[in-house]
Amino acid sequence: MQQGGNVERRTILKAAGASLAVAGLGATATACGGGSGSGDGTVTIRYSWWGADDRAERINKTIALFEKKYPKIKVKTDFQPYLDFWKKFNTQASGGNPPDVFQNAIGFLRKYDAKNVLLDLSEQVKAGNLSMDGFRAGLDKFGEIDGKLLGVPVGSNSMALVIDKPVYTRAGVTAEQGWTWDDFDEAMARIRDRTGRAGDSGMYGVMYLYDLYLRQHGKAFFTEDGLGFTEADLTEWWTKAEKGVKSGVYADPKKVAQIKPKSALSAELAGSEFTWDNFTVRYTSEGKSEYGLAPIPTTDGKKTGQYLGSLMLSASKRTQHPKEVAQFIHFMVHDPEVAKIMGYDRGVPATQAQYDAYQPTDPVNKAIAAYEESLVKAGVLEPITPHPGGADICESAFLRIAEELALGKRSVDEAVKQFFTESKTALAG
The missing domain is CATH 3.40.190.10 (Periplasmic binding protein-like II)
Structure with a gap:
């Protein structure tokens, strides 16, 4: 790629x-x-x-x-x-x-x-x-x-946490299948405190990660007819994002914007980043460290909400x-x-x-194959959530508004209301 x-x-x-x-x-x-x-x-x-x-x-x-x-x-x-x-x-x-x-x-x-x-x-x-x-x-x-x-x-691909392996080692963090969001939060703080680097690049604008989080709670980003979550749900998600940036466990959004198109992970602003597993190759190309794939955190230690996506x-x-x-x-x-x-x-x-x-011979693609095999063996894969007409517009709005929130251009309440307003229009079309 x-x-x-x-x-x-x-x-x-x-x-x-x-x-x-x-x-x-x-x-x-x-x-x-x-x-x-x-x-x-x-x-x-x-x-x-x-x-x-x-x-x-x-x-x-x-x-x-x-x-x-x-x-x-x-x-x-x-x-x-x-x-x-x-x-x-x-x-x-x-x-x-x-x-x-x-x-x-x-x-x-x-x-x-x-x-x-x-x-x-x-x-x-x-x-x-x-x-x-x-x-x-x-x-x-x-x-x-x-x-x-x-x-x-x-x-096929699936969401994963791409990590800077030496940073995780220095921080004494091990990400294993079944770790919880509480474990993840503790790991982000440990990376910040022990390495001087933010734990994560800031994942709250990643719509497909939020979908997994919702699925872990019996909901979903989309239903066949519209959105599968409430304004209160999104307020909670984005409020935690704001607090994470202020505490330094998530990378400074302004710095992240400045180094684009390079990723915050490969630019050494963060120790990890949520993305699709087959994007891993870009970090090896951009960065100087060694990168690996870690499991998605869970709510109950079992359910990740994951599915295989596909072009x-x-x-x-x-x-x-x-x-x-x-x-x-x-x-x-x-x-x-x-x-x-x-x-x-x-x-x-x-x-x-x-x-x-x-059969890939390079370490990055071998790791991608091994990661997807591990998901099948762990039995965590589920059917993908249906997407209604207008889903593409909702997706773009989520990305844009989350970035505006991160850069301080909107408050959490304003961002949530704007997203639901735009989504209502998109899904009614």
């Missing part, structure tokens, strides 16, 4: 997670026009994704393999940074000209299904053009919404070539050679065949 970028990219990476898992910078290869056919029976499909140049290089290699196996199917490509991708996609979808197949995330499934944009791939499964067998840890159900198959996972491939309801699109998706999620090319660029491969085909 390519590192570096701008402030906007770093901010999005910190908080948005599976649905934002691989935002990046990159050149744009523009493809125009709908899927087409030719006199010799060859058809052309359009494939769009968000990501950086290195992702494009990998994907183009996988497309070359696909076109070799399916010489009658040609693939036009289009890739852009995350925000630019969705701006263009919205324009294309509104104009009735979305790409035939595209990278997607769970926060967008209900939104675009409601807009009649997404193809239900169930019929292609029945026709034998796409298999949903062989997926790891229940990921085959990840793209199902209201009985429709709207997305097929290409990789996925979705298809346009307007495609003229549903069979060929399904064959393309099948190839991309099942072919072992694709896994060898893509590695963990989009998370740990979603199917067992691809997982087995790519």
Whole structure:
């Protein structure tokens, strides 16, 4: 995964997670026009994704393999940074000209299904053009919404605590599966007191971590219809954030903003940072220390609320070539050679065949694989919370308002009221 970028990219990476898992910078290869056919029976499909140049290089290699196996199917490509991708996609979808197949995330499934944009791939499964067998840890159900198959996972990731291992050692802190939030709070204070560094970069703007915290308490960030928590819940969460900054257990938000796009962890402002496990590679690239993955703290010593998130491939309801699109998706999620090319660029491969085909040799990716295996063995994984239409807007609002709160531009009460006001509008749309 390519590192570096701008402030906007770093901010999005910190908080948005599976649905934002691989935002990046990159050149744009523009493809125009709908899927087409030719006199010799060859058809052309359009494939769009968000990501950086290195992702494009990998994907183009996988497309070359696909076109070799399916010489009658040609693939036009289009890739852009995350925000630019969705701006263009919205324009294309509104104009009735979305790409035939595209990278997607769970926060967008209900939104675009409601807009009649997404193809239900169930019929292609029945026709034998796409298999949903062989997926790891229940990921085959990840793209199902209201009985429709709207997305097929290409990789998995889960929330983790990335730690500066030497800092944790110096502080005498050991993070083990089943540790509690009280243990975590004590560890943050110990890191501050024994190393002179904040314990954490400040996790209260990380929506997907808050979702886990809510799930530990029998709630969730989203329900199928809206938000699954109250203003009082969020007030408690953000009040603790404010106190943590004042006491020095969380990094100074102003300093964190100043060093962006570098992370507070790799910039040695904090001893740890909550993020998606497959982002670990960025810290090794940015920082000088040794980094590791630690478990999510719990409320009761057992339930973490975790699930495997995933990027996925979705298809346009307007495609003229549903069979060929399904064959393309099948190839991309099942072919072992694709896994060898893509590695963990989009998370740990979603199917067992691809997982087995790519065996990482570097310490960082080996640690990512081991972490996800540990989650399966610990039995902590649960189904992901459904996301309603408008979830993507709520997510962006949470990130932005949390940052305004951190920088002192809003009080906790103002921030909470603003978030619920914006979310109410988004979820009503």
